[in-house]
Amino acid sequence: MSTSASAAETPWADGSDEPRDPAAPSSSSAEPEVRTTLIRDLLTPLILLAFATYLTVNLFLIEVTDSTDFPGPRFFPAIIAGLIYALTALELLSIARNRSRRGPAAAAESAAPFDWPALVWTVGGFILFILTLRLLGWVLAAALLFWFVARGFGNRSPLTSLAVGLTVSSLAYIGFDMGLGLNLPSGILGGAF
Numbered sequence: 001m002s003t004s005a006s007a008a009e010t011p012w013a014d015g016s017d018e019p020r021d022p023a024a025p026s027s028s029s030a031e032p033e034v035r036t037t038l039i040r041d042l043l044t045p046l047i048l049l050a051f052a053t054y055l056t057v058n059l060f061l062i063e064v065t066d067s068t069d070f071p072g073p074r075f076f077p078a079i080i081a082g083l084i085y086a087l088t089a090l091e092l093l094s095i096a097r098n099r100s101r102r103g104p105a106a107a108a109e110s111a112a113p114f115d116w117p118a119l120v121w122t123v124g125g126f127i128l129f130i131l132t133l134r135l136l137g138w139v140l141a142a143a144l145l146f147w148f149v150a151r152g153f154g155n156r157s158p159l160t161s162l163a164v165g166l167t168v169s170s171l172a173y174i175g176f177d178m179g180l181g182l183n184l185p186s187g188i189l190g191g192a193f
Contacts (some may be wrong), residue, residue, distance in 0.1 A: 041099075045091045052084035121152030137187020142169030 059077050125148020133141045146165030147158065155161050176182045 038099075041095045042092075045088045045095070048084050048088045048091070052081045052088065055081040055084070118152040118154070122149050125149050125152065133187075134185050135187055137189050138173050138184035139166065139169045139189060140187060141185075142172065 055077055059074055059081060062073050062077075064072055064074060125145045128148065129141050129145040132144070136144070143162060143165035146168060147162045150161035150165070151158070173184055173186075176184050
């Protein structure tokens, strides 16, 4: 009798006087979503931190002779590693500020779904770049890479992104070849450059 009396006093399973929305997530199912969102938020900063640490460790493994002039072989890798550390710190601050402002549960609810087509376009572009670099050369392969990445980021004007890609890759080729004296593969355009 006492069981039926307590059931009559609190008719809802969670013991409240209000009915619970069946579509609302329970507190036990919201916790894994919060954890998943936190892992997803921290994935990029962790990868950047690992890459910057890799650069820093290898930076000190570069043997530099006493006759080396400034800036030397450690200068640009040190700048890049420092910038990656700074950007990673800014990203971590942004994540912490957004999570504290909205709360972890709100961050989990507002998380956008993963964009698989963007990943396929971007990774596919890198794979195509690697496979065609020697055949097509830097200018054409990098222009195609730019087009694929722009498409992955949502650009829907292929001629414009291809023209920008050709311009940027040509300027990079000229800068590396003439400015730094480094040879990039010229591929099928070998006679032109």
